[in-house]
Amino acid sequence: MPRFFPALLMALAALLSAQPLLADNAFATPPKDPVILSISGNLACCPQGTAYFDLARLDAMPQTEVSTTTPWTEGSATYSGVRISALLNAMGAKGSTISATALNDYSISFGTAAAMQYPVILATRSNGQVMRVRDKGPIWIIYPLSEYPQLRKEEFHQTMVWQLKSLTISD
Template sequence: MSALPRVFACLLLLPAFVSAALADDRWQSQPEGPVILTVTGPLGCCPEGVALFDQARLDALPQTQVKTLTPWTEQVDTFEGVSIRDLLVQLQASGRFIEAKALNDYHTRFEVQTVLDYPVILATRKNGEPMPVRNKGPIWIIYPLSDFPPLRKELHHQAMVWQLKSLTIVE
């Protein structure tokens, strides 16, 4: 192969490398708005192991809905947000457990496998409206309890952290 085709091939690949580098940096850089979620741990996208999210960054990720009744609500509500599975894929996270921590320092640990098996979301909206801190926001981990009876256990209820501020991926 002559030098010219090699240079041309490298130029074709350059945008992919630059794009990947920019994608990595977007999770680590300070977001424009207030940070509402910090994700730490072994994150392939982030050499420092820290990804920061404001509302806009979370909203930019693919959104999904879960309609469910919870132990803390009186009716079936529609929750919208990013699936934890999708977030882990975006961040290239690896680990066996997720430690979730709330604004009031409540914390719990649950298995990554649960969010791979079920559509568990980081809800930022309830019935189409943003959730303020006084109403379990800005982020509430929502399990699809109504659709999956095996999730209707205290173990999973304890993992439905509201006023979520951080996730830590651990082995």
């Protein structure tokens, strides 16, 4: 047996175990705390096609801060949350369209391109404070409008859904 064979087997085992989010269906089981976001569609993480998130699950994902102004708020604020691209990648989502639905059933569909290219986040905090429903929470899709002037267009403003409750990923 070649001398590198045991090392190769160990590396292969490590690679196969490096997919905990997909392998153990971590997102497929509803959490104990209230679900604030459900994501459905073609998701490798979830055999039934739906992932469930409470605030703790979203907080456990890598967090990104975006300081920006918006058309609906005064002055700049710093928002934090998980990048949409990171969340979709972690779930093994396949699709080119996101349909976002708010608590009031406002719904809009948009392409994934901008969310994959720019640091678009699912903000759960504004200036360090958990966002309440009355303050556009618990989740607000935030684009970095101040940093990327090309995003200051109505087509992106329409997709900055606040009081977000669900996303559906499709082709």
